[in-house]
Amino acid sequence: MERWRGRVALVTGASVGIGAAVARALVQHGMKVVGCARNVDKIEKLAAECQSAGYSGTLIPYKCDLCNEEEILSMFSAIKTLHQGVDVCINNAGLAHNEPLLSGRTEGWRNMIDVNILALAICTREAYQSMKERHVDDGHIININSMGGHRMVPSADEHFYCATKYAVTAMTEGLRQELREAKTHIRATCISPGIVETEFAFRHHNSDPERAAAVYESIKCLKAEDIASAVTYVLSAHVS
Numbered sequence: 001m002e003r004w005r006g007r008v009a010l011v012t013g014a015s016v017g018i019g020a021a022v023a024r025a026l027v028q029h030g031m032k033v034v035g036c037a038r039n040v041d042k043i044e045k046l047a048a049e050c051q052s053a054g055y056s057g058t059l060i061p062y063k064c065d066l067c068n069e070e071e072i073l074s075m076f077s078a079i080k081t082l083h084q085g086v087d088v089c090i091n092n093a094g095l096a097h098n099e100p101l102l103s104g105r106t107e108g109w110r111n112m113i114d115v116n117i118l119a120l121a122i123c124t125r126e127a128y129q130s131m132k133e134r135h136v137d138d139g140h141i142i143n144i145n146s147m148g149g150h151r152m153v154p155s156a157d158e159h160f161y162c163a164t165k166y167a168v169t170a171m172t173e174g175l176r177q178e179l180r181e182a183k184t185h186i187r188a189t190c191i192s193p194g195i196v197e198t199e200f201a202f203r204h205h206n207s208d209p210e211r212a213a214a215v216y217e218s219i220k221c222l223k224a225e226d227i228a229s230a231v232t233y234v235l236s237a238h239v240s
Contacts, residue, residue, distance in 0.1 A: 001236045005030035005056070008083045012066060012123060013093030015042040018144060018196060021224035022090055022231050024050060027057035029232060031088070034079055036064040066093050066119035067111065076126040085134050089127035090231065091120040092144040094165075100156035109160055116164035117171075124175060128186065137185045142231060143172050145192040189234050196222045 009026050013019040014035030020042070023035045027050045035043045043061035050059050060083075064075045079086055094116050099108035124141055131139040148158060149165030172190040179186050 001029040001232055004088065004235060006032065007087040008032045008034065008079065008085065009088035009090060010034045010036065010079065010086045010123070010127065011090040011092055012036055012064075012119070014046075014061075015039060018193075018224045018227045019090075019092040020046055021228040022092060022144075023059055024055075025225075025228040025232050026088075026090075027059045028053075028055045030056040032058050032060065032083055034060045034062050034075075034083070034086075036062040036066075036075060037093075038063065038065050066123075067114040069118075069122055072119065072122050073126065076130060080130065085130035085136070086127045087131065087136055087139050088235065089123055089139075089141045090144065091123055091142065093119060094144070094146075096158065096161035098157040099160055101159050102156070104160060112161060112164050116161075117167045120168060121171060124171075128179075131186055132184075139186045140189065140235060141175065141186070142189045142191060142234060143168055144227065145169060145172070145190045147192050147194045149190075149192055191227065191230050191234070193222050193227055193230075196224060196227060 004026075009031045011019050011023045011026070011033055014023045014033075015037035019035070019037070023033050023043070024046060026033045035046070037043055040061040040063045043059065047059035047061055050057070062075055062078070064071045066072060076086070095112060097104075097108035097112060099105055099112075120143060124143075127139070127141055131137075145168045146162075146165045148162040149167075149169040152159065152162050169190060169192075172188055175188040179188055
């Protein structure tokens with residue numbers, strides 16, 4: 001990870017769970033990390049914790065609604081102005097709603113598409129353009145996917161969510177092909193964990209906390225820190 005010291009990473013959905021764990025790990029390794037979320041209170045608290053711990057990097061909270069393209073573009077513009085640009089993009093933000101294919105609300109489907117697919121695509125495009133205009137040829141784009149992006153979960157509440165994660169799988173492969181055609185050494189990686197013990201299930205089943213808790217009690221789960229370790233492993237293994 002020494003090669004990334006002092007360089008800039010963007011982590012979406014950095015307020016809790018996997019995003020917060022990844023942001024902390026990258027700051028610990030000396031990176032300048034822009035952590036974005038709709039609510040930055042928890043990121044500001046995490047930034048203070050990182051500073052108190054004496055980590056060599058810096059966590060910069062940034063308020064951004066990923067459902068709004070203008071806010072995403074404004075964020076990338078601010079990163080360019082203040083930090084030159086993005087060298088590593090961690091597309092972590094994602095959400096799920098209980099909206100089955102036969103009875104789900106269009107609003108819930110659209111929200112999953114906006115965050116899980118469109119925001120990821122926009123951040124990927126803007127991160128690549130940021131790297132390209134600065135002649136950065138060793139950047140890395142990492143998509144935090146899910147096992148639900150490779151197999152359909154046998155639960156109607158998860159089917160549309162899985163469809164969005166299948167899209168992430170397809171987009172990562174498409175990105176890999178386009179980067180190869182561009183003859184660049186910028187890398188694309190997809191990390192697809194199983195169930196990770198975070199706030200995700202409690203947000204997914206926000207009207208039934210007992211059901212959310214049962215998700216984590218019924219199976220041995222990964223921790224957010226496990227995914228953060230996978231991210232740092234991927235970055236440390238990157239050879240231009």
